[in-house]
Amino acid sequence: MGESVKQLIQQHRECFVMPYLVFCLGFFPPIIFLSQKSIRNNLSNSQGRCKHGQTVHIGGLVRLDLVHASVETIYVTVWASPSVSLHLGKTENADELMNKHAGVRLQPPISIERVSELGEWQKREVKARGTSWDVKSMDVAVAGLGWFSLGLKGEADLALWTYDGIQITLREPLVLDRAASIERPGFWLPKATLEALTNSSKLEGQEARAKNPL
Structure with a gap:
């Protein structure tokens, strides 16, 4: 990755590495093509x-x-x-989760105020089919953010929700093998977000104790 792109990333907080290119929300830097090794090194x-x-x-x-x-x-x-x-949980709680945590635990967006600026929430249907548990079956790519890689031996119907105007692409998987470990349901938070939430909770606790001393 060139120095000019590194500088762009440092200057723009809402900047994410996409499959084979770098994309900053609201800004178009030079396109940088990445190898399979670069994908693994730069993406989580x-x-x-x-x-x-x-x-x-x-x-x-x-x-x-x-x-x-079917499985x-x-x-x-x-x-x-x-x-x-990221978060894995029950669909019946998904709307409540978004309303409560978008811009806080669910980032991006980087603030609650940004949520109202993102536009209309839309649903799209996705059908997946696979023939093996050992390799991925297909990718669902979300422009400017990343992608879901699906693996199954059977068929599945999915609903993809995102904002109006966001391009969705269904394609052959870029990375065939599965991840080394399985995450548990719940939040999967970046270290920086987790630290910020922890510090915020500590500060709120200190303020509460200051207002109501023993």
């Missing part, structure tokens, strides 16, 4: 086993619901910037 891949009635969030920008599948679970690997937070 988090994998969960998703079953019917579960949802994976990429920040507060995208969510993927498993609506129906009990499917593998869902998220490839995105290490600065992006």
Whole structure:
């Protein structure tokens, strides 16, 4: 990655590495083509086993619901910037989760105020089919953010939610093999986000004790 692109990334907080290129929200830097090795070195891949009635969030920008599948679970690997937070949980709680945590635990967006600026939330149907548990079956790429890589031996119907105007691409998987480990349901938070939330909680506790001393 060239020095000019590194400087651009440092200057723009909402900047994420995309498949084969670097993309900053609201800004178009030079396109940088990445090798498979570069993808693994620059992107974070988090994998969960998703079953019917579960949802994976990429920040507060995208969510993927498993609506129906011919198998009990499917593998869902998220490839995105290490600065992006993720969540795996029940679909029935997905709307409440977004309303409560978008811009806070679910980042990007980087603030609650940014959520209202993102536009209309839209649903798109995705059909997946695979023939092996050992390799990925397909990718669902989200422009400017990253991609879901799906692995299954069977068929599945999914619902992809994102904002109007965001390009979605279905393609052959860029990385065939699965991630080395399986994440548990719940938040998968970047270290910086986790530290910020911890510090915020400590500060709130200190302020509460100052207002109500023993």
